[in-house]
Amino acid sequence: MALDQNDLNTIEKYALQNAVKYEAVPQGKAVMGKIMGICPHLRDRVPEVSAAIADITDRMCKETPAEWEARLNAMAPELLEELSVKKEPDKGLKPLPGAESGKVVMRFAPNPNGPPTVGSSRGMIVNSEYVKTYNGKFILRFDDTDPEQKRPMLEAYDWYVDDFKWLGVVPDQIVIASDRLDKYYEIAFQLIDLEKAYVCFCDGETFKGLKDKKQACPHRDTPAAVNRAHFEKMLSGGYEEREAVLRIKTDITHKDPAMRDWGAFRILKKSHPRLEVGSKYVVWPLLDFEGAIEDHLLKTTHIIRGKDLQDSEKRQKYIYDYLGWTYPKTMHWGRVRIEEFGKLSTSGIRASIEAGEYSGWDDPRLPTVRAIRRRGIQPEALRKFIVEMGVGETDVSISMNSLYAENRKFVDPVAHRMFFVEDPLEMTIDGLGDVVAKAPLHPNKHDAVREIKVNGKVLVTAEDKKEMSVGSKIRLKDLANVEITSLSPLCAKFLDNNAESAKKCKMKIIHWAPSDGVKVTVLGPEKTSVGIGERQILAERDKVVQFERFGFCRIDSVDGNNVVAYFAHK
Incomplete structure (x- = not known):
């Protein structure tokens, strides 16, 4: 009904x-x-x-x-x-608390276990924009000290640098954490000597039971000299995985169990994918320890992190207090959920790529920066989209439509218009003959035209045919006004080429493609479309064009008369 x-x-x-x-x-x-x-x-x-x-x-x-x-x-x-x-939320970036021009140091610290996503680009863009505003220093730091659960990808290091360049950002310094483990060991020994860290030999279940009861580990009060020897033995490979952990002393009776004597180093006898590191180390810092030390060594002044990481800040402050360091000023933001992509994680995407579900990290169905770049999203659009989101603790649910709206502002004024017909059907036009249609490359630039040769036949979409009937009159855009004379086969007779008469008669205007056009395959986030396009598309490689009545697409490759395009948006 x-x-x-x-x-x-x-x-x-x-x-x-x-x-x-x-x-x-x-x-x-x-x-x-x-x-x-x-x-x-x-x-x-x-x-x-x-x-x-x-x-x-x-x-x-x-x-x-x-x-x-x-x-x-x-x-x-x-x-x-x-x-x-409707009250618009505050857009843009608010001033950094306590920031002084020329003295701001900020970092973006990804785990390179995959390329940047649209969500993670928030950290790339916002940190770099703040540093630009305050004439400060911007650091790209790779937190790659988990060779097991979040094993880095060698390609991802270059992908991040490449995506930064695409965004118009060149970091002032690039730091790779796996190159700096000796520095972390030095700090660990300092904390051991201060009796603020100790080597724990409890298995995970035993320690959790003690921690939950607010009871100390039996190794907690081991003298500093003995703990030093234990840690040296850890570093030399004298213990097996899970046999020993270096812990930071905190308040064992703290109301939050996550704060009680947290782990700083664990043993992982796994080789690192970077050849410079390989199997050089068997003791690896956990992220809270590595990040805390790096932020001090790099003289970071301001940190923007997810509100879900507030416990990390509380844990790290124990180290800063013990060593007399000043903790950076911190801002928190809520999570960003992209409506069209749901809960896709980097590890989940990686597994799906390895299973053959996606063609690669730049598959148009994925929320990676590499994917949207290939689809024709402009860096200026992504930056504006992210900056206007601002920094706030409220979780944000966004639609890619908002990004598309920004991108349209950049591509619409310059994208050449082209004809592409999906699911093409041939229409024979009696009385048209061999002609050359002259269509504007852009509706605002009538002096720039593309010439399309027509041999008395054109291709139209199967969808448009559904609205045709014998006797109906339609306008083939920039070509001719015709009257349908047969639906099977599809035929029409030429009336005239007067666009004004089409307006007066309120003819339906449809697009078309020449019968000898080129094959075009459009890969998109929702579907793959196959059809025929005009030959001028061959000259648009690496450019964003608008396929009329279809959408904006980036011409990705041209092989003879075969074109592959990536769909951007309507």
């Missing part, structure tokens, strides 16, 4: 509100979530609602943002007003 008109109007007006707000055709999931929330009577009719949303968004793809706003104003002016009066 079809939805009634009131329900269809409701779906349409909220789809329009979403489009006006984000300056992009909405994702079906976003509209569905809104409708299910305000129309509980439709929760048992998801298939019909989904079909209605698809019909509405398909229509919106053929309209401009100005047309969306005009329709919304006609249908539901209160929803348009709601957008204008």
Whole structure:
């Protein structure tokens, strides 16, 4: 049973509100979530609602943002007003507390077990923007001291540097933690001599039981000289994995068990993937220890970290207090969830790539920076998108549509327009003959045209054919006005090439491709599209173009008459 008109109007007006707000055709999931929330009577009719949303968004793809706003104003002016009066959250970056120009030192510290993602680019961009603002120093630090659970990828080190360059950022210093283990050992010995660290021989279960009861490990009060000997034996490989752990003394009765005598070093007899390191070390620092030491050695003044890492700061401050160091000023931010990608983790993506589910780290279905770069997202768009998100402790759920809206502002003024026909059907046009269509490369640059040779036949989409009937008149964009004379085979007769007469007769305007065009495969995050495009696409390699009535795409490769493009967005 079809939805009634009131329900269809409701779906349409909220789809329009979403489009006006984000300056992009909405994702079906976003509209569905809104409708299910305000129309509980439709929760048992998801298939019909989904079909209605698809019909509405398909229509919106053929309209401009100005047309969306005009329709919304006609249908539901209160929803348009709601957008204008709704309090906008503070955008941009707030001043750094206690920051002095020329004295700010900040770092971005990834584990290189995969390339940067759109989520992790937040740390790349925000830290670098702050340093630029305060004329400070920016450090890229690879926290690669876990050769087991988060084993680094050799390629990822270069991927981070490459993605930074793409973003227009060159770090002032690059530090690799696995090169600096001897420095961490020196600090460990200092803490041992101060009797603020000790070697624990309890197995994990035993220590947890003691810790939970607020009871000290039996090795906690071992003299410093003996602990020094134990740690030296750890470093020389005299103990096996899990046989000994160096712990930092804290308050064993602390109300938070996570604060009680936390582990600083453990034994891992695993080779590191970097040849410079290999099997040189068997004792590795845990992240809280390594990060604490590095932030001091690098003279970091300000840290931005996830609010879920506040315990790390509390643990690290024990070391700073013991050694008389000043802890950096810290800001916290909430987690970022990208609606279209759910809970994809770096380790999960890596496993899926190895299983053949994705073609690689730049597969268009993935949220990696490498993937969105290949799709044609511009670095300026990503930077603006991230900076406007700001720094706040509230968890953020974002849609890629917001990034697409920013990117559209950069690519729309320069992207050449091209014809590409998905699922092509041949149309024979009686009376057209051999002609050359002259279509503008860009709607705002009418003096720059591309010439498309036509031999009396063109290709149109199967979707457009569904709306044709014998006798109907349509305009083939930038080519001719025709009248359909047969649907099987698809034939038409040439009327004229007057665009003004098409407007007066309110003809439907469709795009097309020459029958001798090039094969184009478009790889996208949701589907792969195959069709025929005009030959001028061959000259657009590595550029972003707009396939008319389809979307913005980056031309990735050209092999003879075969083109592979990556879909960016509508």
